[in-house]
Amino acid sequence: MTSLAAVVAALIFVAMAAFQASLAAGAPLGAHVLGGGHPGTLPIRLRVFSGIAAVLLLGFAVVVLARARAIDSPAGAAGLLVVGCWVVVGFLVLNTLGNLASNSRLERILFAGTTAVLAALSAFVALMA
Numbered sequence: 001m002t003s004l005a006a007v008v009a010a011l012i013f014v015a016m017a018a019f020q021a022s023l024a025a026g027a028p029l030g031a032h033v034l035g036g037g038h039p040g041t042l043p044i045r046l047r048v049f050s051g052i053a054a055v056l057l058l059g060f061a062v063v064v065l066a067r068a069r070a071i072d073s074p075a076g077a078a079g080l081l082v083v084g085c086w087v088v089v090g091f092l093v094l095n096t097l098g099n100l101a102s103n104s105r106l107e108r109i110l111f112a113g114t115t116a117v118l119a120a121l122s123a124f125v126a127l128m129a
Contacts (some may be wrong), residue, residue, distance in 0.1 A: 002128045006068030009121040012114060013061035017054040024051035033111075036104035060088045064122050067129045085126035092119035 009022060018049050024047045030038035042050065056111065067075035067085040099112035 002068045002125055003070045005121045005128075006064045006122050007041040009118055009125065010070075012118055012121075013053055013057045013064070016114065016118075017057035017061075020054035020057060021051045023047060024054060031104040034104075035102045035107070036041075060091075060122075063088055064125050068125045071129060079115045081129075082126065083100050085122060089122045089126060092116075092122060104111055 004042050016028060023042055026041045026047065028040045030036075030040050030042045030046075034042070038046065041047075062071070063081060063084040065071045066077070070100040076118065090118060096112050096115040099107045099115060102111075
Protein backbone atom coordinates (compact mmCIF):
# COMPACT_ATOMS: atom_id res chain seq x y z
CA MET A 1 0.00 0.00 0.00
CA THR A 2 2.88 2.36 0.81
CA SER A 3 4.46 1.80 -2.61
CA LEU A 4 1.14 2.50 -4.31
CA ALA A 5 0.74 5.76 -2.38
CA ALA A 6 4.30 6.74 -3.34
CA VAL A 7 3.75 5.95 -7.02
CA VAL A 8 0.49 7.92 -7.12
CA ALA A 9 2.22 10.85 -5.40
CA ALA A 10 5.15 10.63 -7.82
CA LEU A 11 2.82 10.73 -10.82
CA ILE A 12 1.12 13.84 -9.44
CA PHE A 13 4.52 15.42 -8.69
CA VAL A 14 5.60 14.76 -12.29
CA ALA A 15 2.39 16.31 -13.63
CA MET A 16 2.90 19.37 -11.45
CA ALA A 17 6.53 19.59 -12.55
CA ALA A 18 5.42 19.50 -16.19
CA PHE A 19 2.99 22.35 -15.50
CA GLN A 20 5.72 24.40 -13.82
CA ALA A 21 8.10 23.64 -16.69
CA SER A 22 5.47 24.90 -19.14
CA LEU A 23 5.22 28.13 -17.16
CA ALA A 24 9.01 28.42 -17.22
CA ALA A 25 8.96 27.89 -20.98
CA GLY A 26 6.50 30.76 -21.41
CA ALA A 27 3.05 29.17 -21.45
CA PRO A 28 0.47 31.98 -21.16
CA LEU A 29 -1.08 30.66 -17.95
CA GLY A 30 -0.06 33.43 -15.55
CA ALA A 31 -3.67 34.29 -14.73
CA HIS A 32 -4.01 30.90 -13.04
CA VAL A 33 -0.93 31.01 -10.79
CA LEU A 34 0.64 33.28 -8.20
CA GLY A 35 -2.69 34.84 -7.34
CA GLY A 36 -3.53 35.60 -10.95
CA GLY A 37 -1.51 38.79 -10.89
CA HIS A 38 0.37 38.11 -14.12
CA PRO A 39 -2.05 37.37 -16.98
CA GLY A 40 -0.34 35.79 -19.96
CA THR A 41 3.28 34.75 -19.79
CA LEU A 42 5.00 35.16 -16.44
CA PRO A 43 7.83 37.70 -16.12
CA ILE A 44 11.27 36.17 -16.58
CA ARG A 45 12.07 36.20 -12.83
CA LEU A 46 8.93 34.18 -12.08
CA ARG A 47 9.61 31.88 -15.01
CA VAL A 48 12.98 31.09 -13.42
CA PHE A 49 11.21 30.27 -10.15
CA SER A 50 8.81 28.00 -12.05
CA GLY A 51 11.81 26.17 -13.50
CA ILE A 52 13.25 25.75 -10.01
CA ALA A 53 9.85 24.54 -8.78
CA ALA A 54 9.76 21.92 -11.56
CA VAL A 55 13.12 20.54 -10.45
CA LEU A 56 12.07 20.55 -6.77
CA LEU A 57 8.85 18.70 -7.58
CA LEU A 58 10.80 15.99 -9.38
CA GLY A 59 13.12 15.78 -6.38
CA PHE A 60 10.10 15.41 -4.09
CA ALA A 61 8.92 12.49 -6.22
CA VAL A 62 12.29 10.78 -5.82
CA VAL A 63 12.31 11.33 -2.03
CA VAL A 64 8.82 9.87 -1.59
CA LEU A 65 9.54 6.91 -3.88
CA ALA A 66 12.82 6.19 -2.10
CA ARG A 67 11.21 6.47 1.34
CA ALA A 68 8.61 3.90 0.27
CA ARG A 69 11.40 1.70 -1.10
CA ALA A 70 9.73 1.80 -4.51
CA ILE A 71 13.15 2.81 -5.91
CA ASP A 72 16.64 2.13 -4.61
CA SER A 73 18.43 4.67 -2.44
CA PRO A 74 22.02 4.87 -1.25
CA ALA A 75 22.95 2.68 1.72
CA GLY A 76 22.55 4.57 4.97
CA ALA A 77 20.09 7.11 3.51
CA ALA A 78 17.07 5.83 5.46
CA GLY A 79 17.30 8.47 8.20
CA LEU A 80 17.77 11.24 5.68
CA LEU A 81 14.78 10.00 3.71
CA VAL A 82 12.57 10.14 6.81
CA VAL A 83 13.53 13.77 7.38
CA GLY A 84 13.31 14.56 3.67
CA CYS A 85 9.83 13.08 3.40
CA TRP A 86 8.62 15.19 6.33
CA VAL A 87 10.19 18.29 4.75
CA VAL A 88 8.19 17.49 1.60
CA VAL A 89 5.02 17.19 3.72
CA GLY A 90 5.72 20.52 5.42
CA PHE A 91 6.36 22.25 2.10
CA LEU A 92 3.11 20.86 0.70
CA VAL A 93 1.07 21.97 3.71
CA LEU A 94 2.45 25.51 3.38
CA ASN A 95 1.82 25.39 -0.36
CA THR A 96 -1.77 24.30 0.23
CA LEU A 97 -2.33 27.21 2.61
CA GLY A 98 -0.89 29.60 0.04
CA ASN A 99 -3.12 28.19 -2.66
CA LEU A 100 -6.18 28.55 -0.43
CA ALA A 101 -5.32 32.23 0.12
CA SER A 102 -4.96 32.94 -3.61
CA ASN A 103 -7.16 35.26 -5.66
CA SER A 104 -7.10 32.68 -8.46
CA ARG A 105 -10.09 30.33 -8.37
CA LEU A 106 -8.03 27.61 -10.08
CA GLU A 107 -5.37 27.82 -7.38
CA ARG A 108 -7.94 27.73 -4.57
CA ILE A 109 -9.79 24.74 -5.96
CA LEU A 110 -7.52 22.61 -8.14
CA PHE A 111 -4.04 23.41 -6.86
CA ALA A 112 -4.98 23.52 -3.15
CA GLY A 113 -6.75 20.19 -3.53
CA THR A 114 -3.83 18.69 -5.39
CA THR A 115 -1.22 19.82 -2.87
CA ALA A 116 -3.43 18.67 0.03
CA VAL A 117 -3.70 15.20 -1.52
CA LEU A 118 0.06 15.16 -2.08
CA ALA A 119 0.65 16.19 1.53
CA ALA A 120 -1.58 13.35 2.73
CA LEU A 121 0.08 10.78 0.46
CA SER A 122 3.55 11.95 1.45
CA ALA A 123 2.66 11.88 5.15
CA PHE A 124 1.30 8.35 4.74
CA VAL A 125 4.56 7.27 3.13
CA ALA A 126 6.61 9.05 5.80
CA LEU A 127 4.69 7.25 8.55
CA MET A 128 4.25 3.83 7.04
CA ALA A 129 7.53 3.16 5.22
